[in-house]
Amino acid sequence: xxxxxxxxxxxxxxxxxxxxxxxxxxxxxxxxxxxxxxxxxxxxxxxxxxxxxxxxxxxxxxxxxxxxxxxxxxxxxxxxxxxxxxxxxxxxxxxxxxxxxxxxxxxxxxxxxxxxxxxxxxxxxxxxxxxxxxxxxxxxxxxxxxxxxxxxxxxxxxxxxxxxxxxxxxxxxxxxxxxxxxxxxxxxxxxxxxxxxxxxxxxxxxxxxxxxxxxxxxxxxxxxxxxxxxxxxxxxxxxxxxxxxxxxxxxxxxxxxxxxxxxxxxxxxxxxxxxxxxxxxxxxxxxxxxxxxxxxx
Numbered sequence: 001x002x003x004x005x006x007x008x009x010x011x012x013x014x015x016x017x018x019x020x021x022x023x024x025x026x027x028x029x030x031x032x033x034x035x036x037x038x039x040x041x042x043x044x045x046x047x048x049x050x051x052x053x054x055x056x057x058x059x060x061x062x063x064x065x066x067x068x069x070x071x072x073x074x075x076x077x078x079x080x081x082x083x084x085x086x087x088x089x090x091x092x093x094x095x096x097x098x099x100x101x102x103x104x105x106x107x108x109x110x111x112x113x114x115x116x117x118x119x120x121x122x123x124x125x126x127x128x129x130x131x132x133x134x135x136x137x138x139x140x141x142x143x144x145x146x147x148x149x150x151x152x153x154x155x156x157x158x159x160x161x162x163x164x165x166x167x168x169x170x171x172x173x174x175x176x177x178x179x180x181x182x183x184x185x186x187x188x189x190x191x192x193x194x195x196x197x198x199x200x201x202x203x204x205x206x207x208x209x210x211x212x213x214x215x216x217x218x219x220x221x222x223x224x225x226x227x228x229x230x231x232x233x234x235x236x237x238x239x240x241x242x243x244x245x246x247x248x249x250x251x252x253x254x255x256x257x258x259x260x261x262x263x264x265x266x267x268x269x270x271x272x273x274x275x276x277x278x279x280x281x282x283x284x285x286x287x288x289x290x291x292x293x294x295x296x297x
Contacts, residue, residue: 007038009035013031018064019031020219022059022064023219024057025212025216027208027209033202042199043183044201045185045196047204048188049187049206053249053251054186056251058140058183062140067181068137070135072143072144074148075148076149084156085124085129086125088125119171120171124168128141129157133164133174133175134174143157143185146185147186151193154193164179184196207240214229214233224261228267238293239294242289244289245286246283248281255279260272277291
């Protein structure tokens with residue numbers, strides 16, 4: 001079993017302070033859930049709409065704890081070879097050919113010897129899950145957009161998250177010597193299995209309140225005038241209230257703030273909004289709807 005390392009955080013307040021220092025301003029619920037996941041040694045499942053800062057939380061957690069971030073980006077069709085490990089078949093074939101021709105290591109060896117040779121560490125291609133399990137240094141494993149992966153991938157994750165170990169038939173079972181901090185994210189496009197959820201602490205993440213988003217903007221774009229930050233946040237929240245294909249994310253709010261700063265604007269009036277709306281809305285239909293609703297024409 002993985003050894004029990006010391007907790008990363010001493011208190012909920014310590015979580016808030018260190019995440020804030022890494023550029024992520026957590027509310028009380030986020031800080032408390034992160035603290036409990038750390039103390040209980042549980043993976044953290046963060047679920048919510050796209051653009052609410054789920055991935056950024058994992059990145060900030062890595063920065064706050066001095067850990068290496070290893071990311072498994074999930075997608076439809078993701079399989080074991082891309083998530084866990086695969087064998088370097090080209091290199092294996094070259095070794096077999098060299099052995100057969102007597103021109104390389106194992107020349108003249110019988111098949112059993114060659115077989116054992118080509119299924120050694122030299123030929124193993126480690127993917128994110130196995131890489132995180134084998135690391136001895138502090139690690140944050142981010143399993144991003146878990147809901148985009150096929151249901152079968154969850155079975156693979158269960159072994160990793162249950163015992164922090166991976167079975168490789170040719171080499172045996174690899175068990176973590178130092179358990180990674182695990183963060184899974186989901187946009188809730190499908191329900192994750194109850195078995196997977198049982199192994200995690202759950203954090204529902206939505207867009208921040210106006211006050212908190214204003215704090216985020218001013219912390220990340222400190223040269224922006226507070227009054228302009230207020231206007232920006234009010235406008236973004238109004239856009240999120242529309243029926244859009246893609247609502248503005250927190251990172252897009254920050255991009256918009258930086259845009260206004262670079263343009264030297266001191267107010268978000270109709271002219272400024274019309275000329276910069278593409279920073280936060282990336283669909284023509286969304287821009288048309290926003291222009292109509294916000295009366296920018």
